[in-house]
Amino acid sequence: MELLKHLTIAEKVKIRKAVVKELARYRISKFTVENPDNDNLAFHQMIERAIERLPTPERFLIEARYLSANSEYLTDYHVYNLKFDPPISSVTYTKIRDTAMIKISLFLNLDTGVKIEDLIQTNYPAMFS
Numbered sequence: 001m002e003l004l005k006h007l008t009i010a011e012k013v014k015i016r017k018a019v020v021k022e023l024a025r026y027r028i029s030k031f032t033v034e035n036p037d038n039d040n041l042a043f044h045q046m047i048e049r050a051i052e053r054l055p056t057p058e059r060f061l062i063e064a065r066y067l068s069a070n071s072e073y074l075t076d077y078h079v080y081n082l083k084f085d086p087p088i089s090s091v092t093y094t095k096i097r098d099t100a101m102i103k104i105s106l107f108l109n110l111d112t113g114v115k116i117e118d119l120i121q122t123n124y125p126a127m128f129s
Contacts, residue, residue, distance in 0.1 A: 004098055011114045012098050018112040019101045022047065023066040031069060050107035058100035060084075061093070 004012075026047045029040050036044065051059055051067070064083045065074060080093035088096075105112050 004095065004102070007098075007102075007114070012101075014114050015105050015112045016098070016101045018110045019104050019108075020066065022104075022108060022110065023062070027067055027071065046108065050104050053107060054100055054103060057096050058103070061096050062100050062104070065097075 007015075026044065029036065030044060033040055051062055054062065060083075061079065065071060065076065065079045068074070076090070076093060076097070080090060081087045084093075104110075
């Protein structure tokens with residue numbers, strides 16, 4: 001995703017923190033709430049739809065790193081060296097992760113503090129006019 005080139009490291013971190021917070025909320029409610037109410041069900045469906053829309057490498061990374069029952073105990077290093085077959089580099093992992101995080105934040109319409117829509121309009125006006 002070329003949009004990554006237009007984001008600063010601080011903006012990527014803001015986006016990642018907001019998405020990770022939502023994914024943690026999802027994981028906790030998914031594994032701890034026995035009879036979810038309508039709000040929880042709607043939230044679960046929204047997260048699941050966002051994950052399903054991701055390309056395969058991004059979906060695999062998000063599910064392995066952030067949605068598994070053991071995700072609190074996994075590190076990025078563990079995922080890119082042991083979960084991916086064949087293993088990928090940390091640079092490739094970071095690109096895949098950051099792209100997935102941006103897409104999820106857009107799918108969920110999260111308030112990340114970063115105006116991604118403005119960046120898209122500024123850098124790709126022909127695509128969205």
